[in-house]
Amino acid sequence: MSAGAAPSPEAMGLIAWASRYLEENGVIKPRLNAELLLAHSTGRDRTELYAYPEMPVAADCREGFVTAVERRAAHEPLQYITGTKGFRYLELQVDPRALIPRPETEMLVERAVDVLRAAPGHPVVVDVGTGSGCIALSLARECPAAVVYATDISDDALALARDNARRLALGDVVSFRLGDLCDALDGELAGRIDLIVCNPPYIREGDFPSLPPEVREHEPYVSLIAGPEGSELHRRLMEQAPLWLAPSGLLLMEGGEDQVEGLAAVAAGLGYESVKIHPDLNGLPRIVEGVSPPHST
Numbered sequence: 001m002s003a004g005a006a007p008s009p010e011a012m013g014l015i016a017w018a019s020r021y022l023e024e025n026g027v028i029k030p031r032l033n034a035e036l037l038l039a040h041s042t043g044r045d046r047t048e049l050y051a052y053p054e055m056p057v058a059a060d061c062r063e064g065f066v067t068a069v070e071r072r073a074a075h076e077p078l079q080y081i082t083g084t085k086g087f088r089y090l091e092l093q094v095d096p097r098a099l100i101p102r103p104e105t106e107m108l109v110e111r112a113v114d115v116l117r118a119a120p121g122h123p124v125v126v127d128v129g130t131g132s133g134c135i136a137l138s139l140a141r142e143c144p145a146a147v148v149y150a151t152d153i154s155d156d157a158l159a160l161a162r163d164n165a166r167r168l169a170l171g172d173v174v175s176f177r178l179g180d181l182c183d184a185l186d187g188e189l190a191g192r193i194d195l196i197v198c199n200p201p202y203i204r205e206g207d208f209p210s211l212p213p214e215v216r217e218h219e220p221y222v223s224l225i226a227g228p229e230g231s232e233l234h235r236r237l238m239e240q241a242p243l244w245l246a247p248s249g250l251l252l253m254e255g256g257e258d259q260v261e262g263l264a265a266v267a268a269g270l271g272y273e274s275v276k277i278h279p280d281l282n283g284l285p286r287i288v289e290g291v292s293p294p295h296s297t
């Protein structure tokens, strides 16, 4: 559907036009999207737009706004258009090189922060599959005593994570490594890691066609799809983590709500101890953790 009549130059008129256009194109929460895009295009915040509804919007901002609304109407994710995503205490740069961090993952970080703050000295933590760097950079910011590594199999994702680290003045704090799961790490870390935290891809191949276009057509395939089962990466990591974890080291993973209980059973079968499941903000099972099996010592 085309953008239709030229929008009026006032903030509220622009929002009303964009909301209608986005709704006609099947965008969920069209008004909120319209407000956030206008805030982005004008460099103002949403409350300011409401405080001054008659505020005229300059022609160049209006042009940028119309382009942004057209991109959103074509189902490009809002955060790839604005280029940012808030995650815990950080404002991260996001673009199609990596997955947009999800709110559920903030709970994974919450648990990791608790574990690291309770650990003596300088605990070593690895964020496996770092994507934008949201987990590793949050841990570096919130747990300054921790020694933080981050791995990813995607060069593009690592480049974005490094950009974020530099922008947040954490470039010298987190060590990034390219490669498959923990194999990306230097061998001398084997048996010395206190915490492995991972939000791996966990969507089944067969579910890919039914994903929303925002996800299917814009986020990297490698960040979404694990394989036919959806839990392939979790399983491989559970198998290799004992080689890397220190005695009593913890493996902490996010998974799908329909996967986590099965993963907990696999972890227990592999000899992990104190296996626990944690719910997300909606009360759904989302995080599984287990202490490294004793034979890894």
Ligand SMILES: C[S@@+](CC[C@H](N)C(=O)[O-])C[C@H]1O[C@@H](n2cnc3c(N)ncnc32)[C@H](O)[C@@H]1O
Residues within 6 Å of the ligand: 098, 099, 100, 101, 102, 105, 128, 129, 130, 131, 132, 133, 134, 135, 151, 152, 153, 154, 157, 179, 180, 181, 199, 200, 201, 202, 222, 223, 224, 233
């Ligand atoms: C679901 S995304 C999570 C990204 C980020 N940690 C977050 O929570 O937003 C999974 C990430 O794992 C990476 N990945 C996929 N397979 C991998 C592998 N075998 N080894 C390391 N990283 C992998 C992807 O490139 C992607 O960045």
